Amino acid sequence: MIRKYVMAAVVAAVAAAGGMSVAEAAEKLKVSGVYTVPVEQQWVSRIHKALTAAEERGDIDYDYSESVANADYERVMREYAEGGSDLVVGEAFAVEQAARRVAKDYPETAFLMGSSFPAQDPNFAVFDNFIHEPSYLTGMIAGGMTKSNVIGIVGGYPIPEVNRLMHAFMAGAKEINPDVKFMVSFIGSWFDPPKAKESAFAMIERGADVMYAERFGVSDAAKEKGVLAIGNVIDTQAQYPDTVVASALWHMEPTIDKAIAAVKDGSFKAEDYGLYSYMKHGGGSLAPLGTFESKVPADLKAKVEAKQKAILDGSFTVKVDDSEPKSTL
Structure with missing residues (x-):
């Protein structure tokens, strides 16, 4: 089962003890991006923009690696997972097997990856640009x-x-x-x-x-x-x-915001986030x-x-x- 980000009771207790607000007491999510192209490339730029907006709101701490060669993709994913990332976001189109292998090895980490294939239990969710x-x-x-x-x-x-x-x-x-x-x-x-x-x-x-x-x-x-x-x-x-x-x-904001909320409340699971790219969302x-x-x-x-x-x-x-x-x- 994927880790719950912060339990509400714990956060409330910490806040009460230190005279802090619940928002101040809650540790930010640690989110990492792994991209095979520069972040100015149009497709990846949409993911980067949405994650940057979440960081600017104070919801997450965001780090990323761009222009990652396919041969290095698995290594970079593992480094972020080992480093304590709560959510890893990227595009797995040319590195499907490697990305899914990493997710299996780190079941407590949430992965949200661009992919043409179905989600993989328990922690590998997928998205796509259904525009x-x-x-x-x-x-x-x-x-x-x-x-x-x-x-x-x-x-x-x-x-x-x-x-x-x-x-x-x-x-x-x-x-x-x-x-x-x-x-x-x-x-x-x-x-x-x-x-x-x-x-x-x-x-x-x-x-x-x-x-x-x-x-x-x-x-x-x-x-x-x-x-x-x-x-x-x-x-x-x-x-x-x-x-x-x-x-x-x-607009990747609906997809990213849904994933962040799910990781925070412990409900993140393997599912297809593709529908959040539709116009109605x-x-x-x-x-x-x-x-x-x-x-x-x-x-x-x-x-x-x-x-x-x-x-x-x-x-x-x-x-x-x-x-x-x-x-x-």
Whole structure:
């Protein structure tokens, strides 16, 4: 059974003896992050942001390691567990066996890992970026903004968490524009902006006038070539005010806050936290149009707003398709 963080009776007794408040007497959770990429990489940046916010609120003490090689991932996880971390957060996509092995060896430590696979009893919980709903909405915008009816899509790897966003994006575009065609490619890396940029250049040369920037580097190519881009996970419009029309945003705060609360009250267990990335839980959203507010046609904006309402009230469900997307051009 996973350790209870602090028993209420003990905290109250300590507070009474020392004239302290219960909040002051309670020791903060010790949370560690283990990331295979830099924390500025868009996917990991969302986890880092949520954990940093929890630390700034005074809920946790947060430490992390970034750009950890796959071969070193298990060692770093073990070091944090041995060091007394109450909760270890990271992404296990390329290190599943190693990460799960560590969790088995430290049953008193809570692990919350990005994963395509089920949770593992008793202490290995999983999460994923289920932002296919706002991705569908950005696809609608892309379908309505393309002039050439050709959209380019550049991703990292064809794994479920990438594939489902691409499929949702494509479905949204097809709803608005049945004639649209797609070019799809994967660069084989989570963080290689130059390679993503080159892949985007190739698609733009073949007629794509809207690019889906699943990876960093794509929006740079779009900016240089004067075409539009759709962002993913984070909002980069401030950096590309004339290029990025809209973005599907991922908010990890609901997931992280649920996990922290569970560890604190001793209820943390092996379960799937993926649902907290859904729009109804505040885990996903469509970024404001900002600089493109007056450039996106009013009738298109109305359709997107209506679809968003339907998603939130449950009258429309965005399909989750984890299969590898293919080019249709």
